[in-house]
Amino acid sequence: MKEFELINRYFKGRGITRRDVNLGIGDDCALVTVPQNCQLAITTDTLVAGVHFFDDIAPRALGHRVLAVNLSDLAAMGAEPTWVSVALTLPNIDVEWLEEFTEGMHEIAEYFNVQIIGGDTTQGPLSITICAKGIVPEGKALRRSGAKIGDWIYVTGPLGDAGLAIEARKQGLNIAPEHLRYVNQRFDYPTPRVAAGQVLRGFASSAIDISDGLLADLGHIVGMSQVNASINVNNIPTSDAMRATLKRDQQLPFILNYGDDYELLFTVPDSNKSMLEMKLRQYGVDASCIGQIKSGEGLIELMLDGNKLEYDRTGFEHFTKESV
Amino acid sequence: MKEFELINRYFKGRGITRRDVNLGIGDDCALVTVPQNCQLAITTDTLVAGVHFFDDIAPRALGHRVLAVNLSDLAAMGAEPTWVSVALTLPNIDVEWLEEFTEGMHEIAEYFNVQIIGGDTTQGPLSITICAKGIVPEGKALRRSGAKIGDWIYVTGPLGDAGLAIEARKQGLNIAPEHLRYVNQRFDYPTPRVAAGQVLRGFASSAIDISDGLLADLGHIVGMSQVNASINVNNIPTSDAMRATLKRDQQLPFILNYGDDYELLFTVPDSNKSMLEMKLRQYGVDASCIGQIKSGEGLIELMLDGNKLEYDRTGFEHFTKESV
Numbered sequence: 001m002k003e004f005e006l007i008n009r010y011f012k013g014r015g016i017t018r019r020d021v022n023l024g025i026g027d028d029c030a031l032v033t034v035p036q037n038c039q040l041a042i043t044t045d046t047l048v049a050g051v052h053f054f055d056d057i058a059p060r061a062l063g064h065r066v067l068a069v070n071l072s073d074l075a076a077m078g079a080e081p082t083w084v085s086v087a088l089t090l091p092n093i094d095v096e097w098l099e100e101f102t103e104g105m106h107e108i109a110e111y112f113n114v115q116i117i118g119g120d121t122t123q124g125p126l127s128i129t130i131c132a133k134g135i136v137p138e139g140k141a142l143r144r145s146g147a148k149i150g151d152w153i154y155v156t157g158p159l160g161d162a163g164l165a166i167e168a169r170k171q172g173l174n175i176a177p178e179h180l181r182y183v184n185q186r187f188d189y190p191t192p193r194v195a196a197g198q199v200l201r202g203f204a205s206s207a208i209d210i211s212d213g214l215l216a217d218l219g220h221i222v223g224m225s226q227v228n229a230s231i232n233v234n235n236i237p238t239s240d241a242m243r244a245t246l247k248r249d250q251q252l253p254f255i256l257n258y259g260d261d262y263e264l265l266f267t268v269p270d271s272n273k274s275m276l277e278m279k280l281r282q283y284g285v286d287a288s289c290i291g292q293i294k295s296g297e298g299l300i301e302l303m304l305d306g307n308k309l310e311y312d313r314t315g316f317e318h319f320t321k322e323s324v
Numbered sequence: 325m326k327e328f329e330l331i332n333r334y335f336k337g338r339g340i341t342r343r344d345v346n347l348g349i350g351d352d353c354a355l356v357t358v359p360q361n362c363q364l365a366i367t368t369d370t371l372v373a374g375v376h377f378f379d380d381i382a383p384r385a386l387g388h389r390v391l392a393v394n395l396s397d398l399a400a401m402g403a404e405p406t407w408v409s410v411a412l413t414l415p416n417i418d419v420e421w422l423e424e425f426t427e428g429m430h431e432i433a434e435y436f437n438v439q440i441i442g443g444d445t446t447q448g449p450l451s452i453t454i455c456a457k458g459i460v461p462e463g464k465a466l467r468r469s470g471a472k473i474g475d476w477i478y479v480t481g482p483l484g485d486a487g488l489a490i491e492a493r494k495q496g497l498n499i500a501p502e503h504l505r506y507v508n509q510r511f512d513y514p515t516p517r518v519a520a521g522q523v524l525r526g527f528a529s530s531a532i533d534i535s536d537g538l539l540a541d542l543g544h545i546v547g548m549s550q551v552n553a554s555i556n557v558n559n560i561p562t563s564d565a566m567r568a569t570l571k572r573d574q575q576l577p578f579i580l581n582y583g584d585d586y587e588l589l590f591t592v593p594d595s596n597k598s599m600l601e602m603k604l605r606q607y608g609v610d611a612s613c614i615g616q617i618k619s620g621e622g623l624i625e626l627m628l629d630g631n632k633l634e635y636d637r638t639g640f641e642h643f644t645k646e647s648v
């Protein structure tokens with residue numbers, strides 16, 4: 001199969017058609033129209049075989065995942081996802097694989113009303129790079145740098161499930177079949193918190209998606225906002241699967257350090273707290289208040305059962321390195 | 325070196341800063357503003373080691389090249405390049421390599437006033453994916469599908485130099501040192517015809533950049549425009565290096581089938597011909613009229629010395645397969 005045929009078969013004329021796409025797949029460039037009084041938000045993420053996913057990943061899950069991790073970055077800015085470009089490097093043309101991979105991609109694209117407007121298909125070691133674009137009303141984007149002293153710290157959804165899925169595959173944890181199914185679903189088909197991100201606009205002072213782990217990503221917020229954070233570990237939400245599988249001490253690395261959950265972490269000024277909580281309930285978004293922003297220069301304090309948690313610093317490597 | 329450090333050292337705070345970039349490298353997304361009454365043009369191209377470039381390519385040339393091939397697609401739409409995202413997959417961190425690679429990238433970005441607004445750095449087999457964005461006045465973009473019967477066919481610059489460079493490396497052609505330097509420069513540091521593309525807006529009826537070879541890319545225009553083309557091969561511009569190195573018959577595959585020249589191929593209605601030629605001279609753009617659009621359904625006729633050129637069909641594989 002030639003590149004041209006592959007694009008025609010799996011991309012062109014499939015998926016949704018947005019009215020703001022003036023020219024889609026098939027020319028030198030795609031052409032789109034950004035609405036007035038909106039800024040364009042742009043993000044890029046690459047997934048490489050053997051590095052970012054297991055070789056035995058279901059192609060449908062991979063197609064879903066690569067789009068999800070990009071849409072999650074748009075969600076973290078409070079942007080509405082609109083268009084994506086797909087650069088696909090394949091070792092060979094495997095028709096069955098491509099069918100499932102693109103099915104997974106088109107499913108999530110349709111769900112979020114996103115159009116695949118173009119891309120590139122090349123031969124080489126398996127990797128996928130997405131460049132996702134979205135729109136956000138002028139001046140309303142959620143940045144990492146906006147957290148202020150006294151702001152409350154929130155996360156959506158339970159944390160640590162993706163980590164549990166990874167460890168279950170690696171070392172075979174003692175986990176009940178229904179819980180394993182749940183964490184595998186969470187890992188394979190992560191849901192970018194797009195609606196939550198848009199609700200946060202105008203209420204939250206900063207936001208980030210949890211891709212590298214709670215402490216690593218909170219580290220970006222406190223580092224860029226030049227503040228400290230105090231987290232009550234007891235308030236970090238966990239799933240039934242997590243609580244049924246691991247004792248609380250064992251849960252800590254999963255909820256604090258594992259990434260890949262793609263939940264949103266955000267800060268809210270006290271004056272917006274009750275209004276935002278009402279809005280989140282209204283939109284069916286689960287979010288938990290897990291701490292507060294303090295004065296300081298980028299440190300995170302962890303409290304567990306009312307005591308300061310002394311945590312092995314090696315667990316923080318990613319965070320400490322990046323927050324300096 | 326961590327990803328964070330790598331980005332800070334080689335990307336953040338280097339290169340130009342555009343006023344329409346509201347937020348650059350360092351958050352979940354970049355934020356930019358598209359001017360009113362402009363459309364956004366978007367293109368993506370991947371270069372994979374061993375497939376799109378020789379392993380011994382100078383890293384500075386690679387950095388230049390990967391941006392150039394993307395800007396060339398914007399040029400072919402008549403767009404003004406503005407912002408690029410860079411997804412870089414590296415087998416390891418080689419400081420010297422990275423310094424030269426990013427130098428090559430920043431040089432061409434600065435020349436064309438393009439800002440690197442974000443990206444991703446991952447570990448894996450060497451490949452680079454760029455997503456380039458540009459702006460074009462509403463309704464003025466040059467598409468592949470606009471060629472009409474009677475339109476004149478033009479190309480910028482001489483063709484075949486990149487192919488000559490490739491063959492000189494592969495099989496050691498008998499080529500004079502000064503000519504070898506010239507074709508290597510043309511291959512390693514291709515110049516996207518950005519200014520030419522913008523001059524063409526309002527005059528040309530269709531355009532494409534020559535990345536796959538004259539016949540392949542003209543095949544896209546005649547296929548999408550549902551017309552035929554007649555090309556006078558005698559009028560295809562060649563360089564001194566080409567004419568000094570190969571006899572005319574030997575030149576044919578280079579000027580007709582080799583790609584990687586990144587010149588523009590475009591069609592012009594007869595009523596715009598003299599005005600466009602004046603404009604091109606004014607902007608210092610070399611362009612040659614090489615033929616005319618005829619009625620038909622996607623075929624190309626080649627004339628050489630007044631005779632129809634019967635050309636080995638295998639030389640057309642890419643074109644015939646894609647134009648059907």
